[in-house]
Amino acid sequence: MTTKFYDRLSNDLTQLLENPVDYNVTIEVGEAPDNQIFEVHSYILQSRCPYFKKKFNEIPSIENNVKVLKIPNISVKVFNVIIKYIYGGTISLEKLETSIIFDLLISSLELDLDELVEHLQSHLITNNISWLKLNFAQVYQMSYQVKNFDIIQKFCYNIIAKHPDIIFESENFISLPEDALITIIKLDNLQLDEDKIWDYVIQWGKSKNPTLPANLNEWTSDNFVTLKTTLKNCLPYVRYFNISNERVLEKLYPYLQLFEPKLWLDINTRLIIPDKSISSTILPPREILITTLSNIITDEHALELSSWIDRKETTYTENNPYEFKLLVKGSRDGLDVKTIYNICDKVSNTIIITKVESTGEIIGGYNPLEINDGEDEWYSSQDSFVFSLKTENLKSSILSRVTDFDYAIRYYSGPSNPWLQFGNALNLGGDLKTKKSNCELFAYEKSIRSNSNRFSIEEFEVFKVSPKK
Known part of the structure; x- marks a missing residue:
């Protein structure tokens, strides 16, 4: 020895x-x-x-x-x-x-x-x-410039796959080298709809040719040849056969001249006669993760909310430190504020998530206090906040923390027209299907909606948020 x-x-x-x-x-x-x-x-x-x-x-x-x-x-x-x-x-x-x-x-x-x-x-x-x-x-x-950074590189591609906006919506996206972009769009688990991937590829290609006309209607055949040449190594990795009929017409057809005739014929053949054999290579659909947490928010939304609770400067990317336990679902339990008081009385650390009818906005609030099924009264908090979460129509989420602590939360569970308020930044009232709720700037640092019009809610959920054991 x-x-x-x-x-x-x-x-x-x-x-x-x-x-x-x-x-x-x-x-x-x-x-x-x-x-x-x-x-x-x-x-x-x-x-x-x-x-x-x-x-x-x-x-x-x-x-x-x-x-x-x-x-x-x-x-x-x-x-x-x-x-x-x-x-x-x-x-x-x-x-x-x-x-x-x-x-x-x-x-x-x-x-x-x-x-x-x-x-x-x-x-x-x-x-x-x-x-x-x-x-x-x-x-x-x-990570992609250096071969020996395998561990960092794997981490980066994992982050990009789960949270593609971190790269596609960044200021540095258009400066990505071609090989880096190709590596990303080849990822099987990239959490993006295929038509969005197409949009980003086109955006990247246009950025490499700043002299191309801004208006597509003004493009000449030479303009399309220029873009096609720029994107020749990227286009094979877009999974065209996983784009819906509507999106093919809306997104692909304007760029018809980028496609080889045989590929364009096969795309249309597959849409019209799905069972007909074609000669073009059909890449498998991406492995899109399906969240079971909520009918309104995604796992990515939940990670963002958790980072706000912990006052983190950057959003959690995985391993959410909190458990979200669903207490109330409006479509199941009743679309009335009274439902919240009936089910959540004396429950603290709750997040209310609402989906606004017609607009698809996802807005809500975090309440660290116990919900009180009692008389009309304001309660003080330094940690409550309201928010509007990122959707297809909203590129970045909006976080608004309480500024006037004494008017953080208001409970009123009376027999007629009950209310639950976060200052005036989020007012939820009565039957949420009717136009009684609204958002105005009071007691919180910023507005979470672009207007103060009253709105109705098509769905809402209440979660109890607890640290994971």
Whole structure:
């Protein structure tokens, strides 16, 4: 049996770094005035780091047989971590900002420190998901440019598949390289309707040709040839045979000249005679996840609501920390505010979700207080909020937190015309199928609807929100 004294070895080598007896290399790191010179030993660096092994063979020794190396693109703070890892095989990340850890990852890759690259990727995925999402464009760009970032890359594609808006609705979308866009639209589990994917592909192609006319009716045959040439490598990955008849007419037909005649014939053949055989390749439908949480909101909506409850700067992307227990469904239990008081009396931490008739808006409110089936009274809260969730017609959700705490929540469960109010920002009254509810700006920071007209509700749900065990 072999006994290994790694701790003592690590400590002794670290001490050699702090007291560099017989050093034979100086490395100047960073740029003035924040630069620093490290005195190190070539035999340790060459044995631990392929980059230095190659580099030291390229540079000559100067006076006293000391080699001089400059690395201006790595900061002193980052190199301090790296050199301690090289000497002692240890690394401490707890006190480092996430941005520094990400810079450390990039520098470790440049220095061919494969072991450290893998460790830092795993650390970021495990401990710094919020930062990764907040800086997603930077992280994703790095992940597809670098082959060794397999763990980060897998994380990015998982996020994009579940939450495609994070890339398609970002300012950086049109600057995506072609190969990155193709990788995304090839994802089998991309949670987007196929006609929306088509829209984004067209948008990307147009952005590469800014001289194309804005009005499609003004396009010439040459304009279509230009766009077709730009998109020639992307178009094969759109799953045309999974687009509905209506969308084919609305979205594809205006761009008829982009299609090869045989493919266009097959698309129409499949729509008119579904069982007729065709020669074009039919890609399988995407694996769209079906949520069982609600008839109104998606799992993505629930993650967003949970992040607001926790006052997170970035939205949870997976592993929702809260359980949403459905207490009331209007279509099942009755579309009247009185139903909420009857079922949810003395229940705290509730979210009310409503779907507005005709417009499809999804609006609601979070109430941390106990619902009180009693007299007309205002209750104070610092944590309640109202919201309008992202839909096809609303690109970004709206969050509005309470500002006048004393008028956060109002309960009135009287026999006629009961009300439940979040200030005046969301007023739910009586029979919700009639036009009695409205939203006005009072006690909360912003409006969640574009107008204050009264509206009726076609469906509502109330959830009890509890931390998962």
